[in-house]
Structures are given as structure tokens and as C-alpha cells.
Amino acid sequence: MATPSAVGAACLVLARAAAGLGLGPGRGGDRARPRRLQRVVRRRCVAELSREGPAPTPRPLPPALLAPPLVPAFLAPPSEPEGEPASTPPPLPDAGLGDLGLQPEGIAEGSIDETVVVASEQDSEIVVGKEQARAKVTQSIVFVTGEASPYAKSGGLGDVCGSLPVALAARGHRVMVVMPRYLNGTSDKNYANAFYTEKHIRIPCFGGEHEVTFFHEYRDSVDWVFVDHPSYHRPGNLYGDKFGAFGDNQFRYTLLCYAACEAPLVLELGGYIYGQNCMFVVNDWHASLVPVLLAAKYRPYGVYKDSRSILVIHNLAHQGVEPASTYPDLGLPPEWYGALEWVFPEWARRHALDKGEAVNFLKGAVVTADRIVTVSKGYSWEVTTAEGGQGLNELLSSRKSVLNGIVNGIDINDWNPATDKCIPCHYSVDDLSGKAKCKSALQKELGLPIRPEVPLIGFIGRLDYQKGIDLIQLIIPHLMRDDVQFVMLGSGDPELEDWMRSTESDFKDKFRGWVGFSVPVSHRITAGCDILLMPSRFEPCGLNQLYAMQYGTVPVVHATGGLRDTVENFNPFGENGEQGTGWAFAPLTTENMLWTLRTAISTYKEHKSSWEGLMKRGMSKDFTWDHAAEQYEQIFQWAFIDRPYVM
Ligand SMILES: Nc1ncnc2c1ncn2[C@@H]1O[C@H](COP(=O)(O)OP(=O)(O)O[C@H]2O[C@H](CO)[C@@H](O)[C@H](O)[C@H]2O)[C@@H](O)[C@H]1O
Numbered sequence: 036m037a038t039p040s041a042v043g044a045a046c047l048v049l050a051r052a053a054a055g056l057g058l059g060p061g062r063g064g065d066r067a068r069p070r071r072l073q074r075v076v077r078r079r080c081v082a083e084l085s086r087e088g089p090a091p092t093p094r095p096l097p098p099a100l101l102a103p104p105l106v107p108a109f110l111a112p113p114s115e116p117e118g119e120p121a122s123t124p125p126p127l128p129d130a131g132l133g134d135l136g137l138q139p140e141g142i143a144e145g146s147i148d149e150t151v152v153v154a155s156e157q158d159s160e161i162v163v164g165k166e167q168a169r170a171k172v173t174q175s176i177v178f179v180t181g182e183a184s185p186y187a188k189s190g191g192l193g194d195v196c197g198s199l200p201v202a203l204a205a206r207g208h209r210v211m212v213v214m215p216r217y218l219n220g221t222s223d224k225n226y227a228n229a230f231y232t233e234k235h236i237r238i239p240c241f242g243g244e245h246e247v248t249f250f251h252e253y254r255d256s257v258d259w260v261f262v263d264h265p266s267y268h269r270p271g272n273l274y275g276d277k278f279g280a281f282g283d284n285q286f287r288y289t290l291l292c293y294a295a296c297e298a299p300l301v302l303e304l305g306g307y308i309y310g311q312n313c314m315f316v317v318n319d320w321h322a323s324l325v326p327v328l329l330a331a332k333y334r335p336y337g338v339y340k341d342s343r344s345i346l347v348i349h350n351l352a353h354q355g356v357e358p359a360s361t362y363p364d365l366g367l368p369p370e371w372y373g374a375l376e377w378v379f380p381e382w383a384r385r386h387a388l389d390k391g392e393a394v395n396f397l398k399g400a401v402v403t404a405d406r407i408v409t410v411s412k413g414y415s416w417e418v419t420t421a422e423g424g425q426g427l428n429e430l431l432s433s434r435k436s437v438l439n440g441i442v443n444g445i446d447i448n449d450w451n452p453a454t455d456k457c458i459p460c461h462y463s464v465d466d467l468s469g470k471a472k473c474k475s476a477l478q479k480e481l482g483l484p485i486r487p488e489v490p491l492i493g494f495i496g497r498l499d500y501q502k503g504i505d506l507i508q509l510i511i512p513h514l515m516r517d518d519v520q521f522v523m524l525g526s527g528d529p530e531l532e533d534w535m536r537s538t539e540s541d542f543k544d545k546f547r548g549w550v551g552f553s554v555p556v557s558h559r560i561t562a563g564c565d566i567l568l569m570p571s572r573f574e575p576c577g578l579n580q581l582y583a584m585q586y587g588t589v590p591v592v593h594a595t596g597g598l599r600d601t602v603e604n605f606n607p608f609g610e611n612g613e614q615g616t617g618w619a620f621a622p623l624t625t626e627n628m629l630w631t632l633r634t635a636i637s638t639y640k641e642h643k644s645s646w647e648g649l650m651k652r653g654m655s656k657d658f659t660w661d662h663a664a665e666q667y668e669q670i671f672q673w674a675f676i677d678r679p680y681v682m
């Protein structure tokens with residue numbers, strides 16, 4: 036049996052929490068029914084007690100997590116041509132694209148690199164280890180996400196949520212990640228080490244009570260918590276299948292958010308619950324109901340008063356928008372409708388009688404989260420502009436004082452050419468010889484002519500409008516006249532997948548289109564290519580250019596968002612000699628892109644020592660998570676200085 040005190044504490048907080056949860060989705064108001072709810076909750080706690088398994092062996096906790104709070108958190112002070120193309124290419128059109136490559140200005144308050152002295156009720160010991168830097172103040176952190184690698188990944192969100200929590204745990208924080216337990220019949224083995232916790236909760240939404248259970252794995256000092264429900268068990272990818280996005284995604288991620296709010300209160304992980312004093316880090320729209328729930332359904336009942344929430348925006352293109360008529364399904368009190376209220380502009384409405392009324396999950400978090408972080412500084416400015424704000428620019432501008440940008444890091448355990456298990460030869464900045472072997476192995480694997488002297492260009496990414504693949508389509512007939520090789524790895528838009536296949540058959544000796552999702556292939560392309568092309572229309576951060584630089588592969592990118600923040604333009608006439616790690620071009624036009632690519636290609640072919648300098652400067656950059664983790668800690672501290680969001 037679990038220790039009585041821990042279970043008692045869990046029941047108490049669960050009782051308080053569920054007093055706010057309500058049991059019905061109607062607009063009748065939960066506040067009118069607290070007594071009945073308390074009774075139901077007490078029964079639930081008793082039922083849970085009888086299900087308790089053997090007491091887990093408690094893991095040691097950081098001292099701060101055991102110490103009782105002394106003062107309320109808000110009182111803490113601030114602290115050459117080979118073969119001809121199939122046909123003569125048409126003239127290059129101007130892409131006619133809005134360019135976001137403008138100069139950022141006026142974002143948020145001071146630099147997050149500034150040192151702020153924070154006195155708090157939590158651990159204030161400064162521990163600087165020899166190998167691993169430790170946090171000045173440790174927190175209980177709860178990440179909520181739709182994906183985290185290696186369990187489930189559809190793109191960069193999965194990378195970040197699979198590695199930032201580990202970096203924060205290594206710095207002394209207690210960290211939990213809450214995500215769905217996706218079972219699709221092919222990658223189910225990813226969850227093989229996650230065990231059933233015997234915890235069940237019933238979530239009042241969508242016209243009934245929906246039971247979810249929790250699975251758990253403790254790995255890399257992080258509590259990985261998987262929410263289990265039949266709606267997460269189906270073939271396809273995480274969010275949809277060949278017919279498009281799943282029709283019940285709003286329901287699936289509503290469940291995730293409710294479950295994530297309960298997990299710190301009910302799960303004894305390593306023997307202890309996380310409790311009410313948490314830092315919720317909610318990622319993208321899938322997790323965006325969490326801050327709304329905290330404000331609408333917990334704090335009014337005295338629960339989570341000392342917790343804070345941070346919204347991390349990885350991509351404003353996905354906001355979780357559904358018709359306004361779905362609001363009652365969410366189980367939120369009617370007076371909270373305004374937090375999620377969203378009206379489409381007239382041009383975006385479907386017919387004359389369409390009033391464009393909708394609910395928008397991401398907007399709900401923009402309104403109610405205590406702080407907002409975007410995944411690069413550049414993007415934190417772009418989201419406040421009409422061009423980059425995807426309709427949320429005015430709202431985000433109104434929250435500038437709590438909006439910051441932190442460039443993502445990369446997991447060098449996974450992405451390191453000296454140790455990478457997916458690549459055929461290892462290499463480093465001190466010995467680049469293995470890279471040439473990776474290139475010839477890749478050419479062989481792809482069935483391309485094995486020619487060390489020909490520049491091999493790569494693209495890796497989701498086949499999505501965001502990534503500018505239509506621009507690649509336009510330049511390919513021109514580029515294929517040059518002596519180059521080009522490999523693309525991607526999946527997504529079926530028309531673009533078909534184009535990749537047909538282009539491969541048009542240019543058999545020069546172009547490969549690898550349709551599908553393969554992490555090992557992505558590593559081999561990153562290591563084997565000379566140049567990585569990223570013509571993204573917008574890019575909140577971008578990870579592939581970081582991986583490329585780490586592997587001595589020179590990025591050619593559109594100067595936007597995180598790409599502009601991380602790729603330094605090649606300057607052969609720098610003050611201290613040659614400078615830069617790649618090429619960042621703007622505006623985004625096909626002519627500009629082709630010209631920049633050809634500049635890179637001629638540098639590769641004719642200026643070998645300059646090329647080696649580009650490679651080595653990129654490989655010497657420190658893209659590890661530690662610096663970003665430190666900046667997140669600063670945001671956490673700022674969040675705890677302010678009072679939490681209340682209506
Ligand atoms: N077919 C395929 N096979 C194998 N691997 C594939 C693949 N297609 C993509 N990937 C992998 O998915 C990841 C893509 O990450 P990005 O950050 O470049 O873009 P994404 O738009 O998904 O992420 C969003 O979130 C991240 C994280 O914050 C931001 O960096 C980014 O700007 C934002 O758009 C990389 O690890 C890449 O290798």
C-alpha cells in the first residue's frame with residue numbers, strides 16, 4: 036500500500052481539484068454544485084485507495100521539493116553539366132511572397148540572459164557541478180505535449196519535447212512529461228518500458244465521463260507519463276491518416292489537457308506526487324487548454340494557486356480551431372467562453388450566413404498562460420506582425436511584456452557525428468575524413484553515381500506549405516542543368532510526394548525523392564550531404580539547420596525566424612578573416628534561392644579552404660540544450676514573480 040500520508044495528500048488535492056472539474060459539460064455553472072462534487076470525489080478517492088498496488092520505492096527528491104513553502108510564490112522578489120535536363124525549363128517566376136526577413140524590434144522586456152537575483156521559497160542553493168551545470172532554483176516541471184521523441188514524433192515538436200525535459204532534469208529539476216500513449220500497430224514498441232500505474236480518472240467533457248489511465252516510465256531522470264484512452268489507439272500518424280486530420284482531435288487533446296492537470300495531483304511517481312506547486316510547460320495547441328483549466332476549474336477552488344504555466348509556441352500555423360458550437364463539449368464554465376472565442380475574418384468564412392464563430396485552443400493559452408515563449412527570438416517578433424501572426428498578432432502584441440524567444444537546442448546524444456549510430460563512419464571537427472565516407476555511402480545507398488567532387492544537396496522535412504517545397508519544385512528544372520545531386524526526404528502532402536517520385540524518374544542520375552518518415556535516413560542525409568536547403572516561408576526555429584551545422588553540412592536557408600537567428604551568412608571579407616556558417620537569403624524568391632544555391636555550389640567547387648572553414652565554424656558552434664535550459668529557468672523565475680492568471 037502507498038504511504039497513508041501520501042495517499043491522504045493525493046485525495047485531498049484530488050478532492051479540491053475535482054470540485055472544480057464538474058461532471059457535466061453544460062453551461063449551468065460548476066460553482067452551483069460543489070457539495071455534490073465533493074461527495075463524488077471522495078468516493079473516487081476511496082475507490083482509488085483500494086486499487087493501490089505495492090508502495091513504490093521512493094526516489095530521492097531535490098531538497099527544495101521536500102521543503103515546505105515559506106512564503107507565497109508571488110511574494111518572491113524579481114529577481115559542371117552531366118546529361119541534359121528532360122526539357123528546357125520555363126523562366127523563373129517571382130514567388131511573389133511576403134517576406135518576413137525584416138528586423139525585429141521591441142520584443143518583450145530585457146534580455147533573458149540578464150542575471151536576475153531571485154529569492155524564493157524554493158531551493159536557492161547555487162550548485163555549479165564540474166560537468167553539469169545546475170539550476171539556481173529547482174522546480175517541479177510538467178511538460179504537456181502531443182509528441183515527444185523517441186515515443187512519438189511527427190516533426191520538431193517531438194525532438195524538443197524529447198530532449199528539453201531531459202536537459203532540465205539534468206540541471207536538478209523534477210520533470211514530468213505528459214503525452215498520449217499512441218498505439219498504431221507499428222511503433223507500439225516505443226512504449227514497451229512504460230508500465231500501467233493503476234490510476235484511473237474520469238474526465239467530464241463531451242457529454243459524459245471518459246475514463247483515462249496512466250502509464251509511466253522513468254528514463255533519463257524524467258517521469259514520462261502516457262495518457263491512455265482508446266482514441267489514441269488507431270492506425271495512421273499522430274494527428275491523422277491518409278484521409279486527413281482526425282475528426283476528433285479536439286476531443287483527444289481535451290482529454291490530454293484534463294489528464295495533465297490531474298497527473299501531478301494523483302500520480303505517485305518514485306513515491307511522491309508532484310503536488311500543486313508546479314511549472315506547467317504547455318506546448319502548442321494540443322496542450323493549450325491546460326492554462327485555461329488551471330484558471331477556470333482549479334484556482335477558483337484553491338487548487339494550483341501556486342502553480343504557473345508557460346505556453347511554448349512551436350508553430351502558430353496550428354491553433355486547434357473548431358466551431359463555436361463545440362464549446363459546451365469542453366466542460367468549461369460558460370463564463371470562460373471569451374477566453375477561447377475566435378471569429379474568422381469575413382474572407383475566411385464559408386458562406387454568407389457563416390458568422391465565423393469558433394473556439395481556438397491556442398488563443399485560450401495566449402490569453403491565460405502566465406508567460407509565452409516562442410522557439411527563437413526572431414519568431415517572437417514575427418508573431419506580433421500581421422505577416423507572421425496568423426491572426427493572433429494583435430493578441431500576442433498585447434502580451435509583449437510576457438513574450439520571449441528562446442532558440443531551441445539539439446540533443447547531442449542523438450545528433451553527434453562522432454558517435455551517431457545511424458551513420459556509417461564517424462568524424463569530428465578535428466578529423467573530417469569520415470564525412471567523405473558518409474557521402475559516398477549515401478550516394479551508394481540512394482543509387483546515385485558515387486562521385487566525391489559533385490555537390491550533394493539535401494532537404495529533410497514535412498511536406499507542408501510552410502517548408503517552401505513549391506519553390507524547390509520551381510527551381511529543380513534549372514538546378515538539374517548543373518552538375519549537382521539532390522536528395523529530398525519527406526512525407527505529408529500527397530501531391531508533393533507524387534512530385535518527388537516523378538522528379539526522381541525524370542532525373543535518375545541526379546535526384547532522389549525518399550517518400551516517408553525515417554529517422555535513420557535523416558541522419559545519413561544530414562551526414563552525407565554537402566549542403567542542406569531550407570527555403571521555409573516561415574520557420575519558428577528549425578532544427579535541421581542546427582543538425583546540419585553540427586555535421587559539417589552547410590545550410591542555405593531563407594532568412595526568417597529561427598533560421599535567420601542561427602545561420603550566419605558567409606562573409607569572405609570579415610574583419611578577422613572569413614566568417615559565417617552558411618547562407619541566409621531574403622527575400623524568398625526562386626531567383627534569389629537559385630542564385631544563393633549556385634554561390635554555395637561554386638564556393639564548394641572552387642574554394643575548398645573556404646568551404647572547410649564554413650564546415651568547421653558550423654561544427655564548432657555550441658547548440659547544446661544547456662544554454663536554452665538556463666534561459667527557460669529565467670522565464671520560470673519571472674513567472675513565479677507575478678501572480679498567476681485569474682479572470
Ligand atoms: N520524413 C522525415 N523523416 C525523418 N525525419 C523527419 C522527416 N521530416 C521531418 N523530420 C524530422 O523532424 C524534425 C523537423 O524539425 P523542424 O524543427 O525542422 O521542423 P517542424 O516544422 O517539424 O517543427 C516545428 O517545431 C520545431 C520545434 O520547436 C521548430 O524548430 C520548427 O521551426 C517548427 O516548425 C527534424 O528532426 C527532422 O529531421
Ligand SMILES: OC[C@H]1O[C@H](O[C@H]2[C@H](O)[C@@H](O)[C@@H](O[C@H]3[C@H](O)[C@@H](O)[C@@H](O)O[C@@H]3CO)O[C@@H]2CO)[C@H](O)[C@@H](O)[C@@H]1O
Binds near residue numbers: 274280319320353497
Ligand atoms: O512536430 C511537427 C509539427 O507537429 C504539430 O503540428 C501538427 C498539428 O498540430 C496537427 O493539428 C496536425 O495538423 C493538421 C491540421 O490540424 C489540419 O487543420 C490540417 O491543416 O492538416 C494538418 C496536418 O494533418 O498535424 C501537424 C503535423 O503535421 C505541431 O503543432 C507543430 O508545431 C510541429 O511543427
